[in-house]
Amino acid sequence: MAEAIELRNITKRFSGQTVVDSVDLDVDAGSVTVILGPSGSGKSTLLRCINHLEKLDAGTIRIGGELVGYEQKGQALFEVSDSKIARQRSRIGMVFQQFNLFPHRTVLQNIIDAPIRVKKQPRAQAVAKARLLLQQVGLSGREDDWPQQLSGGQQQRVAIARALAMDPEVMLFDEPTSALDPELVGEVLQVIKALAHSGITMVIVTHEIGFAREVADNIVFMEAGKVIASGPARQVLENNANARVSHFLSTVL
Numbered sequence: 001m002a003e004a005i006e007l008r009n010i011t012k013r014f015s016g017q018t019v020v021d022s023v024d025l026d027v028d029a030g031s032v033t034v035i036l037g038p039s040g041s042g043k044s045t046l047l048r049c050i051n052h053l054e055k056l057d058a059g060t061i062r063i064g065g066e067l068v069g070y071e072q073k074g075q076a077l078f079e080v081s082d083s084k085i086a087r088q089r090s091r092i093g094m095v096f097q098q099f100n101l102f103p104h105r106t107v108l109q110n111i112i113d114a115p116i117r118v119k120k121q122p123r124a125q126a127v128a129k130a131r132l133l134l135q136q137v138g139l140s141g142r143e144d145d146w147p148q149q150l151s152g153g154q155q156q157r158v159a160i161a162r163a164l165a166m167d168p169e170v171m172l173f174d175e176p177t178s179a180l181d182p183e184l185v186g187e188v189l190q191v192i193k194a195l196a197h198s199g200i201t202m203v204i205v206t207h208e209i210g211f212a213r214e215v216a217d218n219i220v221f222m223e224a225g226k227v228i229a230s231g232p233a234r235q236v237l238e239n240n241a242n243a244r245v246s247h248f249l250s251t252v253l
Contacts, residue, residue, distance in 0.1 A: 004029040004064060004170055004201040005050065011058035012045055019045045021225035022059075027170075027218075032202045034212040034233070037222035038248060043205040044097075044174050046222070050203065051092040051172060052085055063091060064169055090118050093163030093171040097178050099155040101147040101162075107134070108143035111162045119166065126165070133161035137191050153184030157191055164195075171195065173204040209252055213237055221245050 005027035012020040020042040027033050035043045048054040050061055052069035060077070061068040068088055070077040080088075101110050111133065112126040121129075134140055137157040147155055156176060163171060173192065177185040189211050196202060196215040206212060212219060216233040221242070229242045240246055 003027065003062075004031075005203065006062040006065075007046075007050070007059065008061075009059035010046065010049055010056060010061065012042075012049055012054055013057050019225050020049065023222075023225075023227050025220060025227065025230070027201060027203060029201050030199045031217040032196045032204065032215050033218045033220060034216040035203065035205045035220045035222060036207075036209070036212065036248070041222040042225040043222050047094075047172050047174050047203065047205050050170075051089050051094055053094075055079070063088070068092075086118065090114070090166050091169045093166060093168035095156070095159050095163055095171070095173045095176050097175045099147070099152070099159045099179075101155055101158060103147050105147075106143065107139070107145050107147070107150070107158050110147070110158060111165050114162070115165050129165055130161070133164050134158075136164075136194075137161050138187070151184055152180045153187045156180065156188045160188075160191055160195075168200070170201045170203070173202065173206070175205050175207065177206070177208060207252060209237070209249065221248070223248075 003026045007023055007025040010020055010023040011018065023046060035046065037043050045054060049056060055069070069079060069085055071080050105113065108127065108130055111130040112123065115121040115126040115129065116123055131143065134142060137160055139154060139157055150158065176192065177188050180188065189208065193215055213233065218231065219233045219236040220227055221229040221236060223244060229236055229240055229245045236245065237249065
């Protein structure tokens, strides 16, 4: 199976502190990888490095074989232009903890903005796609609502539709249910679960172990910026010999 995402020696520091420490990771095209670990283990920072929201201190990231954020000249790496980074990001959908919808734009406007501006799609095409996506996430008929008229779960489902509107090769989810009231978590997880069966490559940072068990092909466990266990979901969740992973799982299950 082809690798959709290839991380080599990813290192990120903030104020001299190493938050992501020499991480290597391969994500197969069409697979679902879930990243688990305690708070502060570097999970979200690693995810933000993948679409160059955080600049690397060392290492390389490739998506579909293309370097993200940099170009190589000889042995040296040089950061690419903002416009090229924007083009690369258009291939990478990202859903954040906070929904990040534009409050002054309707649901429909939130979804069609990037396809029209970045991909130069005709408005009619972008609107038709947005309506299909809203149907897919269970929000048909809410096109003209404002974000503040929606529950947190509904806003997050709009955020997922907005990311999908760009037809990304890869979808990144950064704890997509952590800002939601408990009764709203299920509706968002159902949408992500359906996506997981659609063949799109996904990397998900979450604390929802039951959800991870259901959707993950592979699980990566991070602690103190390092990957300390990775492999097929069942192997990591049920047969893991790593005492630290076993202890973490026993505290959250």
